[in-house]
Amino acid sequence: MREVFRQAAALSALVALSTGSAAQPLDKVSFGTNWVAQAEHGGFYQALADGTYKKYGLDVTIVQGGPQVNNRILLPVGRIDFYMSANMLQAFDAVAQNIPTLVVAASFQKDPQVLMVHPDAGVSKFEDLKKLTVFVSKEGMAGYYQWLKNDYGFTDRQVKPYLFNPQPFIADKRSAMQGYVTSEPFAVEKAGGFKPKIFLLADHGFDTYSTLIETRRDLVEKRPDLVQRFVDASIIGWYNYIYGDNKAANAMIKRDNPEMTDEAIAHSIAKMRDYGIVDSGDSLKLGIGAMSHERIRSFFDKMARAGVVKPDLDIRKSYTLQFVNKKVGLELRRK
Numbered sequence: 193m194r195e196v197f198r199q200a201a202a203l204s205a206l207v208a209l210s211t212g213s214a215a216q217p218l219d220k221v222s223f224g225t226n227w228v229a230q231a232e233h234g235g236f237y238q239a240l241a242d243g244t245y246k247k248y249g250l251d252v253t254i255v256q257g258g259p260q261v262n263n264r265i266l267l268p269v270g271r272i273d274f275y276m277s278a279n280m281l282q283a284f285d286a287v288a289q290n291i292p293t294l295v296v297a298a299s300f301q302k303d304p305q306v307l308m309v310h311p312d313a314g315v316s317k318f319e320d321l322k323k324l325t326v327f328v329s330k331e332g333m334a335g336y337y338q339w340l341k342n343d344y345g346f347t348d349r350q351v352k353p354y355l356f357n358p359q360p361f362i363a364d365k366r367s368a369m370q371g372y373v374t375s376e377p378f379a380v381e382k383a384g385g386f387k388p389k390i391f392l393l394a395d396h397g398f399d400t401y402s403t404l405i406e407t408r409r410d411l412v413e414k415r416p417d418l419v420q421r422f423v424d425a426s427i428i429g430w431y432n433y434i435y436g437d438n439k440a441a442n443a444m445i446k447r448d449n450p451e452m453t454d455e456a457i458a459h460s461i462a463k464m465r466d467y468g469i470v471d472s473g474d475s476l477k478l479g480i481g482a483m484s485h486e487r488i489r490s491f492f493d494k495m496a497r498a499g500v501v502k503p504d505l506d507i508r509k510s511y512t513l514q515f516v517n518k519k520v521g522l523e524l525r526r527k
C-alpha cells in the first residue's frame with residue numbers, strides 16, 4: 193500500500209510539473225518593420241507562421257511599417273521591443289543622437305540596394321554608370337550616393353530625383369535607377385517589357401549589413417535571455433523561409449499586404465538566394481544573422497571618408513555581437 197501511495201504521489205507531482213510548464217505564459221514581444229509586408233520580411237513571418245517564436249516562448253506581434261508609419265521612433269520610447277532597420281547608418285545615427293538603441297543581429301549579409309540600367313545602354317562595368325543620368329531618392333543621396341561620389345567619382349550633376357516611379361527610367365535609355373534587387377527590377381520588367389542589367393552595390397564595396405534587428409539597451413541589459421530567444425527564433429525563421437516550406441508565411445504576408453502577389457514573392461525569394469542576400473560570407477560558417485567588428489568598421493570608415501558620419505563616433509555603441517555568430521540553424525541550410 194505504501195508503494196501505491198508513493199507512485200501516486202510521484203504521478204501527481206509529474207502532472208503538476210507538466211501542467212505548470214504548459215501553463216507558463218509566453219513573453220509578449222512586438223517587432224516593428226520599416227515597410228509594408230513583403231518577402232524581404234519573410235523570415236520573421238515564417239517564425240510566426242510555423243510556431244518557431246512560440247517554441248522559443250514568445251508571443252510575437254509584427255507591427256507593419258509603411259509610408260505613413262515610422263516604427264523607428266516607437267522603439268526607444270518602449271512602444272515596440274524590436275525594430276527592423278535598413279542598414280548600419282541608422283545605428284550610427286542613433287549613437288550620434290544619443291538614442292539608447294543598438295543592433296543585435298543582421299538578417300541580411302548584403303544590402304539589396306542596386307543601380308539598374310537598360311540592357312542596351314552600353315554599360316559593361318560598374319564605372320560606366322558615371323556616364324549616365326542616375327535616378328536617386330532623397331535617402332539615397334544622403335547615404336550610398338555620397339560613397340559613390342567619394343569612391344567612384346560620381347557627381348551631383350548626373351542625379352535626378354527618384355520618386356518611386358520607374359517610368360522616367362524606362363523612357364530614358366541613358367539613365368540608371370536605384371532599387372532593391374528583390375523588387376524594382378521585377379517592376380521594371382513588368383512595366384517596361386525588358387530585363388534591366390543590375391549592379392548590386394554590395395558587390396562593389398557598399399558593405400553594410402542590412403535588415404537589422406535593433407532593440408533598446410535596457411532590454412539587452414535587463415532581459416538578455418528574451419533578446420537571445422527572439423534573435424535565435426528569427427534566424428531559424430529565415431533558414432526555413434529561404435530553404436524550406438514558406439507557404440504559410442507568404443499567406444501571412446499577403447494578408448497584411450494584399451498588393452503582394454505570389455509571382456512577386458517568388459521573384460524576391462529567388463533573388464535573395466541568387467545574390468546571397470541572406471546567407472553568404474560569414475553566415476556560411478557562423479549562421480544567418482552573423483556580424484563582425486571588422487566588417488562594421490570597414491563600412492563605417494567608408495561612410496566617414498564620404499562625410500556621411502563623423503569619424504570620431506564610437507561605433508561600438510551601435511551594436512553588440514553578444515547574440516550572434518553561434519551557428520544557430522546551420523543544419524537547416526539546403527545542402
